[in-house]
Amino acid sequence: MSVEDVTPVTDAPVGRGAGDSTREPLIVLSGVQKHFGDLHVLRDIELTVHKGEVVVVLGPSGSGKSTLCRAINRLEPIDEGEITLDGVSLPLEGKALARLRADVGMVFQSFNLFAHKTILENITLGPIKVKKTKPAEAKERAMALLERVGVANQANKLPAQLSGGQQQRVAIARALAMQPKAILFDEPTSALDPEMVNEVLDVMISLAKEGMTMIVVTHEMGFARKAADRVIFMSDGQIVEEAGPEEFFTNPRSDRAKDFLGKILTH
Ligand SMILES: Nc1ncnc2c1ncn2[C@@H]1O[C@H](COP(=O)(O)OP(=O)(O)O)[C@@H](O)[C@H]1O
Ligand SMILES: [Mg+2]
Numbered sequence: 001m002s003v004e005d006v007t008p009v010t011d012a013p014v015g016r017g018a019g020d021s022t023r024e025p026l027i028v029l030s031g032v033q034k035h036f037g038d039l040h041v042l043r044d045i046e047l048t049v050h051k052g053e054v055v056v057v058l059g060p061s062g063s064g065k066s067t068l069c070r071a072i073n074r075l076e077p078i079d080e081g082e083i084t085l086d087g088v089s090l091p092l093e094g095k096a097l098a099r100l101r102a103d104v105g106m107v108f109q110s111f112n113l114f115a116h117k118t119i120l121e122n123i124t125l126g127p128i129k130v131k132k133t134k135p136a137e138a139k140e141r142a143m144a145l146l147e148r149v150g151v152a153n154q155a156n157k158l159p160a161q162l163s164g165g166q167q168q169r170v171a172i173a174r175a176l177a178m179q180p181k182a183i184l185f186d187e188p189t190s191a192l193d194p195e196m197v198n199e200v201l202d203v204m205i206s207l208a209k210e211g212m213t214m215i216v217v218t219h220e221m222g223f224a225r226k227a228a229d230r231v232i233f234m235s236d237g238q239i240v241e242e243a244g245p246e247e248f249f250t251n252p253r254s255d256r257a258k259d260f261l262g263k264i265l266t267h
Contacts, residue, residue, distance in 0.1 A: 032081035059234035105175030105183035165196025182213035
């Protein structure tokens with residue numbers, strides 16, 4: 001992380017404007033509590049993400065960012081509270097849950113592609129199995145998505161034959177293939193060699209511009225400044241601060257946020 005990453009940008013965020021109350025809520029968490037044994041990892045989380053909004057989640061390691069993403073996708077059950085997607089309470093299991101998972105894409109730090117399937121098969125599998133898309137149509141759409149993320153020429157290779165940056169772009173294409181209402185990104189560039197970070201962030205920025213609803217856990221402050229409508233700062237399982245990116249970076253209010261920014265900006 002360098003100081004250049006956070007030099008002020010004059011451009012407006014590429015999303016569609018923070019805190020616009022006229023926009024429809026898409027993901028709503030209310031009173032969400034989650035424990036791992038004695039550890040209270042999500043504390044009374046209240047969060048509304050609107051359609052087309054890009055929310056960047058920041059916070060120190062162990063603050064609950066991944067658990068928050070996993071809870072939204074029901075990969076992790078919650079103890080109390082409610083999470084709704086497009087007005088519908090998240091189902092606990094069964095077919096309704098499979099549909100919900102299709103509605104919320106997820107991109108992880110480790111690319112999580114199927115190692116023994118080709119890039120093309122990685123993209124078409126979900127649409128064919130879950131959405132019952134005809135194989136020919138799934139393939140055509142997959143190729144268009146691979147084109148869009150710049151790896152169409154790798155379609156018949158196996159994941160291990162691609163660079164990390166290419167694999168992560170495939171993971172984004174795979175999420176898009178399910179035509180999700182939102183995509184959650186959990187540190188999508190943290191496992192990448194530095195020279196590959198921007199190729200992935202560029203794809204994410206173009207998605208943001210197109211109006212995709214995104215929750216992005218990242219330490220890429222340049223991305224947060226450029227693409228976020230809103231920054232959420234988490235510490236010890238709580239949302240401690242919530243602000244537009246310029247406001248958050250130039251004027252963090254809490255000591256914990258100041259401390260966090262101080263640490264990441266000096267490295
Ligand atoms: N499956 C689990 N079992 C027990 N503790 C967990 C589990 N997953 C995460 N934790 C703990 O919950 C806290 C929050 O973790 P996490 O959501 O991964 O934080 P972050 O993504 O912000 O680094 C950490 O203290 C972590 O050790
Ligand atoms: Mg994490």
